[in-house]
Amino acid sequence: MKLLSVAIPCYNSEAYMEKCIQSVLPGGKDVEIIIVDDGSSDRTAEIADAYANQYPDIVKVVHQANGGHGAAVNTGLRNATGMYFKVVDSDDWLDRESYIRVLKRLHTLVKLKNLPDMFLANYVYEKAGARHKAVMRQTGFPKECMFTWNDIRHIFKGHYILMHSVIYRTEMLRQCGLELPEHTFYVDNIYVYKPLPYVKKIYYMDVDLYRYYIGRQDQSVNEKTMIKRIDQQIRVNKIMVHDVNLLAVPDKKCRRYMFNYLEIVTTVTISMLLLSKTEENLRKREELWQYIEQTDRELYRMLRYSVISRIMNLPGKQGRMLGRTSYRIAQKLVGFN
Numbered sequence: 001m002k003l004l005s006v007a008i009p010c011y012n013s014e015a016y017m018e019k020c021i022q023s024v025l026p027g028g029k030d031v032e033i034i035i036v037d038d039g040s041s042d043r044t045a046e047i048a049d050a051y052a053n054q055y056p057d058i059v060k061v062v063h064q065a066n067g068g069h070g071a072a073v074n075t076g077l078r079n080a081t082g083m084y085f086k087v088v089d090s091d092d093w094l095d096r097e098s099y100i101r102v103l104k105r106l107h108t109l110v111k112l113k114n115l116p117d118m119f120l121a122n123y124v125y126e127k128a129g130a131r132h133k134a135v136m137r138q139t140g141f142p143k144e145c146m147f148t149w150n151d152i153r154h155i156f157k158g159h160y161i162l163m164h165s166v167i168y169r170t171e172m173l174r175q176c177g178l179e180l181p182e183h184t185f186y187v188d189n190i191y192v193y194k195p196l197p198y199v200k201k202i203y204y205m206d207v208d209l210y211r212y213y214i215g216r217q218d219q220s221v222n223e224k225t226m227i228k229r230i231d232q233q234i235r236v237n238k239i240m241v242h243d244v245n246l247l248a249v250p251d252k253k254c255r256r257y258m259f260n261y262l263e264i265v266t267t268v269t270i271s272m273l274l275l276s277k278t279e280e281n282l283r284k285r286e287e288l289w290q291y292i293e294q295t296d297r298e299l300y301r302m303l304r305y306s307v308i309s310r311i312m313n314l315p316g317k318q319g320r321m322l323g324r325t326s327y328r329i330a331q332k333l334v335g336f337n
Contacts, residue, residue, distance in 0.1 A: 002032040003106055004084045005170065007076025009036050009069050013090035014043040016213075021051055023093035023211075025058065027103055033059045034076045039066025070180030070187040077173060083110065084119065085170040087163055087191070091213050092126075098207040102167075105205055114146055117172050117199040121209035123164035128215025138165065141204045148200060149253035159257070160264055163188040164210040172198050185229050186236045189265050193240055196258055197249045227276045230269075234288055237269045241295050259302065266292075266303055 006024050010017050017035075024033050033055075035048040048061040062075050073087055084106060088094060102121055109115060120141070125134045140156050141147070176198045180187040226233060240262055249255040269288065273281040293300035 002082035003030040003103065003110065004086060004167070005032045005034060005076070005080035005082030007034045007036060007073060007080070007085070007087050008090055009038055009072030009076065009087070010040060010044045010048065010090045011038045011066065012040045012042045012044060014047060017044060017047060017090040020088060020090050020093050023096065023099070024088060025055065026096055026099060029057055030103055031058065032080070032082050034079050035059065035061045036072040036075045037061060037063045038068070038072045039064065067182040068184055070184055071182040073180050073187070073191065077178070080170050082170055084167050085173060086167045092164070093211045095208055095211060098209040101207055102205060102209055109203065115169060116146060116201045116203040117169045118202045119167040120161065120165050120202065120204040121207050123162060123210035123212050124208050126211045126213045135208055136165070137206065138204045143204055143206045146201055146203050148202065149251050149257070152253055155253060155257050155260060157260055160261065161192050163191050164212050166192060168195060181235070181239065184235055185232045189236055190239055193258065193261055194243060196254060197244065199254070223275065226272050230272050230276065230281060230284070233269050233272060234284060237265055237288065238291055240265060241292055241299065246299055247296065263303060263306055
């Protein structure tokens with residue numbers, strides 16, 4: 001069995017995928033690289049096949065009809081043989097030194113038969129043209145040791161695990177029934193969120209492993225693109241509400257963290273609807289709140305009347321202006337989009 005399976009979803013990625021693949025290759029035969037060619041029309045398939053021919057013990061390629069990022073992750077998980085599973089998007093890359101250290105630590109944990117369900121590391125915003133590169137750490141989490149949700153002293157409101165931070169135990173992902181929707185952007189949030197009630201043991205290594213590139217005009221996190229694709233963001237938000245009975249999660253700290261996570265995703269959805277400044281999207285904002293209320297009235301009450309939500313949903317033009325301003329401030333502080 002491989003130690004780690006790394007899925008690289010690729011769609012028309014010929015311009016940047018080789019940097020990504022090259023960053024994962026130093027893991028050697030401990031690592032299985034699964035390149036998923038998601039119906040590309042450029043040289044993506046040719047480049048992927050060349051790597052599989054050159055590194056037959058490390059790289060395998062799956063060609064499929066276009067199904068979007070979620071379908072590519074699903075394919076990667078179905079084909080994974082590694083004990084652990086990670087997704088690296090084709091325009092991002094891993095830091096070599098941090099990567100080797102993470103693999104060594106995973107080896108040690110496996111030898112000790114002390115297996116975390118979730119292994120965390122830092123990610124870095126590689127924002128084009130930005131001098132300052134924001135490093136996103138797991139603030140408040142114990143470092144360099146195995147811990148449970150109960151060992152986390154304080155769960156900070158803004159703490160937000162992205163797909164970039166996380167390595168999951170492969171079998172646990174399968175046990176939780178993870179299946180991402182096809183032809184939908186922003187499924188990263190479902191990928192992180194849905195398995196959390198199954199996570200019992202966590203390990204956080206304070207290294208800057210993942211390099212998250214931001215700067216392409218067609219990138220899904222580009223603000224204009226997010227507004228254009230707002231219906232997909234809403235769909236993801238609704239799936240997160242529907243697929244997990246949050247208030248029934250038995251672990252109190254896990255439940256609190258998941259509430260904060262859902263609150264952040266909902267705030268991003270509301271922010272994009274506000275930033276669009278259209279009457280249609282203001283109606284969609286109210287429809288989203290109605291959906292949450294109809295699905296889980298108590299969860300609706302908690303989300304709708306939280307401090308963040310109160311700011312983002314103040315009535316009238318002045319309220320909408322304050323909501324947009326609050327989003328811009330958060331954007332500058334964190335460096336996303």
